[in-house]
Amino acid sequence: MTIEYRRLRSDEEWRAHSRIAEYAFNGNPHDDAAIARRERWYERDWCLAAFDGREMVAGLTVIPFGMYINGASIPLGGVASVSSLPERRRGGFAGGLLRHSLASMRDAGQALSALYTPHYSLYRRYGWEIASRIVSYAFPPKVNTPRLRAPKGTYRRIDAEGWREVEALYTEHMARRNGGLVRPERWWRTQVLATWRGEARDAVIWSNAPGEPRGYAIYRSSMQHAAGSPVPDTTLRVTDWVALDAEAYAAILAYLLGHDLATRIVMLASTDEPFAAAFEEPAHFAEPHGAWNGLMLRLVDVQRALEARPALPQASGKGITIALTDDAAPWNAGTWRIEAREGRISAERTDAGPELEMDVRALAPIYNGFTKPADAVRVGQVRARSEAAIAAATDIFATSYAPFTPDDF
Numbered sequence: 149m150t151i152e153y154r155r156l157r158s159d160e161e162w163r164a165h166s167r168i169a170e171y172a173f174n175g176n177p178h179d180d181a182a183i184a185r186r187e188r189w190y191e192r193d194w195c196l197a198a199f200d201g202r203e204m205v206a207g208l209t210v211i212p213f214g215m216y217i218n219g220a221s222i223p224l225g226g227v228a229s230v231s232s233l234p235e236r237r238r239g240g241f242a243g244g245l246l247r248h249s250l251a252s253m254r255d256a257g258q259a260l261s262a263l264y265t266p267h268y269s270l271y272r273r274y275g276w277e278i279a280s281r282i283v284s285y286a287f288p289p290k291v292n293t294p295r296l297r298a299p300k301g302t303y304r305r306i307d308a309e310g311w312r313e314v315e316a317l318y319t320e321h322m323a324r325r326n327g328g329l330v331r332p333e334r335w336w337r338t339q340v341l342a343t344w345r346g347e348a349r350d351a352v353i354w355s356n357a358p359g360e361p362r363g364y365a366i367y368r369s370s371m372q373h374a375a376g377s378p379v380p381d382t383t384l385r386v387t388d389w390v391a392l393d394a395e396a397y398a399a400i401l402a403y404l405l406g407h408d409l410a411t412r413i414v415m416l417a418s419t420d421e422p423f424a425a426a427f428e429e430p431a432h433f434a435e436p437h438g439a440w441n442g443l444m445l446r447l448v449d450v451q452r453a454l455e456a457r458p459a460l461p462q463a464s465g466k467g468i469t470i471a472l473t474d475d476a477a478p479w480n481a482g483t484w485r486i487e488a489r490e491g492r493i494s495a496e497r498t499d500a501g502p503e504l505e506m507d508v509r510a511l512a513p514i515y516n517g518f519t520k521p522a523d524a525v526r527v528g529q530v531r532a533r534s535e536a537a538i539a540a541a542t543d544i545f546a547t548s549y550a551p552f553t554p555d556d557f
Contacts, residue, residue, distance in 0.1 A: 151241070153248035162192045165207040169507040184227040184290045186344055189338050190229075196249055198232075206232035210249055214330030215260055216322045217516055218547055220460040221374030225253040225448065227263040230555045241277035246274045250448055250477045259453035261446045264556055265296060271444055272509055279513040280327055280442030280551040285423055286434035289405045291382075293428045298402035299359045299395040301363055305350070311336035313389075314364045321390040326517055327551035329417075339555070340366060340388055349387065354399045358415040363396030365389040365404060373535050385416040388554055390455045395428055418552030443553050446510040452481040457515065459544060463488035470513065471502035480508055488544050492524045503537035507528040517547030 156162050165420050166186050174182060198206040211226035227249060233242050253261055265271055269277060306313060315336060322328030340350055351366045367389040371380040377524040384407050391397035404413055412434070417423050418544065424430040449452045450472065467487035474480040485498040504521070510529035513519035519543040526532040532538050 150201070151244065153196065154199070155243055156192050156195050156197060156359075157253075159192075161197065161204065162187070162195065162205045165195050167254065168233060169205065169209075169229040169231045169295070171233070172372070175227070181214070182360060185344070186229075187347070189334070191334070196245055198245050198250065200241075200390050204238070205236040206230075206245055208242075208249060208499050211251060211335070212256075212258070212332065213262075213335075215262070215516075215553075216328045216330070218328055218460065219323060220456060220458050221255075221323070222260055222453065222456045223258045223557050224260040224262055224329070225249070225258040226329070227254070227261055228556045230263075230265075242270075243274065245331070246271075247476050250275075250446075253448045254477070254479070255353065257452075259447070259449045259456055261448050262443045263478050264443055268444065273448075275474060275508045275512075276389070276444035276446040277509040277512045278441050278512050279445035280440045280517050280553055281353055281419050281518075282440055282554075283416060283417045283419055283421065283423075284414055284440075286412050287427075289410055289413050291429075291432050292404070294398050294401045294426055295393060296398035296426070298399055301357050301395070301399055302359075303361075303403055304352060304353050304355065307348060308337045308341040310353075311341060312342075313361065314351060314388075317353070317361055317364050317390050317392065318388075321392060324548075325418075325552070326547045326549040327553045329553060331403075337553070339557070343368065352403060354396055354403065356395055362393055363391040363400045365390070365400050367404070369407070369410065382410045382412075384410040384413045385555070389415065401426060406459045406557075411476075416554055418550050420550040421526060421552075443549070445516055445518075447480065447508055447512055448477065450474075450484065450508070450511070451495045452557050453515065454484075454486060454493050457493055459488040459493050461491070462546060462548045463544045464490055464492075466543045468537055468540045468544060469498060469503045470501050470511075470541075471505040472508055473506075474497070474508040478507070486544060493544065495511045503533045504530055505515055514541065514545050516551045517545060517549075518551050521545065 166183045171177040194209050195205050204361050208230040209228045213224045213226050214221040215224045249459050307339050349366050349368045353361050354363045355361045367386040369384045371382050469484045469485050483502050484495050510524050521538050525532050
């Protein structure tokens with residue numbers, strides 16, 4: 149049989165694609181409610197599948213996002229639901245789909261790609277690399293006090309119809325940072341303001357005394373009865389939050405701490421979030437703080453990704469020549485001259501000798517500031533001809549913030 153990789157062409161194929169994913173991840177392809185939920189999350193045109201003759205044997209989804217890096221929004225394809233029929237696993241279908249998705253994303257102008265997985269080695273084979281960390285702070289509300297007193301202002305609850313209001317705050321916050329996703333409306337409604345089961349999350353916006361919205365929190369409480377205890381264990385989990393200034397920071401924390409019947413509050417944050425500094429006694433935080441690998445990142449189109457990424461002032465006038473290998477996306481392979489000037493990066497092919505040598509996997513976490521070039525050299529991901537080359541790369545790829553992506557997909 150001839151193996152074909154392509155987009156879906158009919159609602160029948162769309163349903164088959166959903167059933168394969170549901171079988172792979174949840175074990176029940178006959179759960180019509182789960183299939184319906186999945187089809188609310190994704191659009192048919194986002195999906196690719198592998199066909200062995202007429203039989204669909206594997207599939208994946210590419211969600212159209214953007215990623216904020218140094219003030220720019222760079223088009224990104226979020227790879228999700230990579231799955232195959234169990235009897236067709238290890239037949240090379242997932243790998244073929246990943247290669248096909250890279251060409252598809254390149255054609256769509258998506259210079260970057262990201263995904264989440266517990267199977268890092270699989271996706272490393274196709275050019276993705278771990279490029280962020282996520283911290284989870286857990287603390288009891290009754291014994292914690294913010295260092296700043298809650299300012300004057302008002303809180304207002306919203307539902308999914310108010311998604312544009314929180315999007316405006318989110319965009320203002322993330323556009324100055326590094327790693328946040330530009331979320332489609334469908335994503336706000338079905339993933340941010342609702343759980344994966346379709347249950348509404350709580351959301352509150354805080355406005356300051358003049359009435360300007362300055363922060364928000366999106367959260368949900370859950371209860372679990374511990375064996376032998378008559379009192380339920382309650383966790384208030386904050387999945388998304390923004391504070392644009394010190395007043396908003398204090399106001400959002402005060403609002404959350406007002407849920408003093410909760411056993412604990414859990415908040416996701418970046419590794420460089422100054423969270424502990426906002427509390428009088430951070431010793432009440434759960435020890436150790438939870439932290440885990442975040443998304444994997446990949447440069448789909450190296451030239452387009454580099455030239456879309458702003459450079460910080462210290463990069464101006466710096467240049468580096470990089471020899472790059474890329475087995476899954478051969479259009480990226482070769483030697484590139486990369487230069488920064490007045491906040492912009494240029495990338496051109498060159499015949500000059502390389503100062504740095506690396507695979508595309510090593511470039512992604514350098515590109516978004518997760519890994520310093522010197523550290524990539526130290527672990528053997530990058531080969532450098534000189535310390536000057538490492539210093540130049542450090543300045544060219546500098547970021548003001550550690551990468552942080554609160555979305556899971």
